Amino acid sequence: MAEPRIVVAPAAFDVAGEIARLTEGRQDVGGIGCFIGTVRAESQGRAIVAMTLEHYPGMTEAALAGIAAEASARWPLLGCTLIHRVGRLLPGEAIVLVLATSAHRQAALDATGFLIDWLKTGAPFWKKEHFADGDAIWVEARETDAAQAARWR
Amino acid sequence: MSEQPLRILYFAWLRERVGRAEETIAFAPEVASVAGLLAHLRARGEGHARAFAATAQVRAAVNQVFASPETALHPGDEVAFFPPVTGG
Structure with missing residues (x-):
């Protein structure tokens, strides 16, 4: 696999541009798996006005590189991109992008699922939700995310 | 010569409760x-x-790798404490 592209930054990402980076100049790609996570306006029945993403600079990039390496060891990937935004985000904004390319669709789709499941439980990011009344709470880790990641073991 | 101190980092609600992002x-x-x-x-x-x-x-x-309570520490190590991760 080509060197994975890993970006952790506040800036919005350009999905078409990111796909083009993985496919430009090559004809061996048969499928591109894509997952985009976005900020919902609601959490447990309460309206959210914003979300803040904190991370551990240095460890985050290393953890994402490790997850990408694991995916490429399991599936015949041609390329992969992991972009995670940090800082203050608004409902409707994209927060995370996972792309995986392979000669065939199944590897691309499975690797994409694996990458987002492992990213959710294995990379040092923390979400804080801000409510209309000024209240803000740190999101608690969900058992379902751990179970989702564990099914790839 | 004194040994290198531990560098401690805090994230998310641990950072807020401790009242600082890092200390030695x-x-x-x-x-x-x-x-x-x-x-x-x-x-x-x-x-x-x-x-x-x-x-x-x-x-x-x-040193930026997930650790357990039993993990040994050495002078100069960077140790971070944080809640379970919630990215994605």
Whole structure:
């Protein structure tokens, strides 16, 4: 696999541009798996006005590189991109992008699922939700995310 | 010559409760493991006590790799404490 592209930054990402980076100049790609996570306006029945993403600079990039390496060891990937935004985000904004390319669709789709499941439980990011009344709470880790990641073991 | 201190980092609600993002702690035999350091930090002040009250909700990394309570510490290590991760 080509060197994975890993970006952790506040800036919005350009999905078409990111796909083009993985496919430009090559004809061996048969499928591109894509997952985009976005900020919902609601959490447990309460309206959210914003979300803040904190991370551990240095460890985050290393953890994402490790997850990408694991995916490429399991599936015949041609390329992969992991972009995670940090800082203050608004409902409707994209927060995370996972792309995986392979000669065939199944590897691309499975690797994409694996990458987002492992990213959710294995990379040092923390979400804080801000409510209309000024209240803000740190999101608690969900058992379902751990179970989702564990099914790839 | 004195040994290099431990560099401690806090994230998310641990950072808020401790009241700072980082600090240094002199290296000593009682802080030579993650669990030992955690017990030492908990006794350091009111904010620290509040941050480390729910031990089951505290995760750690040593030199930017996920660690367990048994993980050994050495002079100059970077040790981070944080809640379970919630990215994606």
